[in-house]
Amino acid sequence: MKNVDVRGLSCPAPVVSVKRALEEGGGELRVLLDDGAPRENVTRFAQGRGYSVQEEKTEGGFALTITGSAELKTQAHSGVAAGPTVLLIGSDRLGDGPEELGRVLMRNFIMTLLEVAEPPDRILFLNTGVLLTAAGSEVLEALEALGNRGVEVLSCGICLDFFQKKELLAAGGVTNMFTIAESLLGARSVVRL
Amino acid sequence: MVKDGDYVAIFNSIHRVMEAEKLLKGLKLAILLIPAPRALAADCGLAIRYAEEVRGEVETALSQAGLLPGELYRKSGEDYTKVEGDL
Numbered sequence: 001m002k003n004v005d006v007r008g009l010s011c012p013a014p015v016v017s018v019k020r021a022l023e024e025g026g027g028e029l030r031v032l033l034d035d036g037a038p039r040e041n042v043t044r045f046a047q048g049r050g051y052s053v054q055e056e057k058t059e060g061g062f063a064l065t066i067t068g069s070a071e072l073k074t075q076a077h078s079g080v081a082a083g084p085t086v087l088l089i090g091s092d093r094l095g096d097g098p099e100e101l102g103r104v105l106m107r108n109f110i111m112t113l114l115e116v117a118e119p120p121d122r123i124l125f126l127n128t129g130v131l132l133t134a135a136g137s138e139v140l141e142a143l144e145a146l147g148n149r150g151v152e153v154l155s156c157g158i159c160l161d162f163f164q165k166k167e168l169l170a171a172g173g174v175t176n177m178f179t180i181a182e183s184l185l186g187a188r189s190v191v192r193l
Numbered sequence: 194m195v196k197d198g199d200y201v202a203i204f205n206s207i208h209r210v211m212e213a214e215k216l217l218k219g220l221k222l223a224i225l226l227i228p229a230p231r232a233l234a235a236d237c238g239l240a241i242r243y244a245e246e247v248r249g250e251v252e253t254a255l256s257q258a259g260l261l262p263g264e265l266y267r268k269s270g271e272d273y274t275k276v277e278g279d280l
Contacts, residue, residue: 104211104226108239111194112228138225142194 001028006038007061012147014038015045019150022051022066023084029066032058039064041148049150083188084121084152089129094193106132109193111142113151120191122152123172124180130155133172134165143171156180194227195242195268200276202241202255202262203233210239213260220254222247232273233266 004021006014014033021029033039039055039062046053046066054065093102094109110132113119123146125133132139133155143153153172160166160174184190195201204210210226217224224247229240241262243251255261266273 100211101207104207104239107226108228114194115228115231141225145194 001030001065003030003032005032006042007032007034009038011037011041012144012153015041015148015150016152018042018045018066019152022046022049027067031064031066032061033064034061037148045148045150083186084183085118086183086187086190087120087123088126088184088190088192089123089132090126090192092128092131106193107138110139110146114142114145114149119146119149119151121150122154122183122187124175124183125153125155125159125172126180127156127159128163130159130163130165130169133169134160134163135168135170137170140171147172154179154183194225195230196244197268197270198245199268200243200245200248201227201230201233201266201268201273202243202251203229203264203266204240204260205263207239209260210241213241213255213258213262216254216258216260217241217243217251220250222251222254224251230273233264 002021004017006017009017014031018029018031031042033042042064043053043055046064050068051066052068054067056063056065089106091102092106093099094105095102131137133143133153147153154175155169155172157166157174157176160169166174202213204213214224214226222243224241224243227240227242229238233240252261265276267276
């Protein structure tokens with residue numbers, strides 16, 4: 001059985017770590033985590049994906065044993081259907097036209113992802129798109145909620161550096177062009193905004 | 194995006210809702226421009242969310258600017274209750 005220790009990590013990192021471990025396969029997964037939001041979010045995420053979850057109290061936290069999901073196993077072995085769905089956000093605006101309207105539309109789009117049945121597996125933020133993941137962004141609450149549903153949020157490190165936002169990243173993690181390229185080329189589908 | 198007890202103001206005009214957001218953000222009030230919840234039909238699809246704690250300040254500012262929303266709702270459990278009467 002594979003072990004994942006996410007104690008001490010704040011949301012949505014526990015869900016993202018568990019999701020990654022499940023995607024890598026290996027049958028049963030034992031997750032050590034803190035009580036409260038991490039325990040609730042990971043349980044909800046795993047059950048939502050068709051896994052069964054058993055929990056036991058441990059010293060200073062909880063251990064979840066996550067088993068079985070025919071849905072994901074089928075997906076992983078069906079060739080064409082494998083790989084994540086990726087949303088590439090290369091701007092803080094959606095569409096051409098007035099900048100103010102474009103920013104409102106992009107914010108509205110990201111918040112609306114919370115309402116769709118199948119959000120993307122991963123969202124990559126590039127260029128001015130990284131302004132959406134930095135402190136002061138209006139969509140941080142939505143990105144955290146998406147993270148708790150298993151959506152991986154990654155921002156381009158070069159872009160954060162360019163806009164002097166490296167220290168101000170407030171949602172998800174930093175990534176590099178290798179990961180971005182691999183994500184795009186290995187994706188089941190890519191939606192570019 | 195909307196918690197139990199939050200207010201959702203519907204403006205039915207993209208220009209009015211954007212103007213209202215600019216006004217309230219300028220006053221440093223804790224509001225958020227959100228997609229209008231599906232249950233509340235709105236032509237422009239946008240709404241402003243705020244909590245009880247800032248309700249008075251938000252609605253006073255909107256009133257003074259002539260930007261009161263067309264409709265106001267309060268989230269109660271899974272439902273939205275229309276707030277009737279003068280805002």
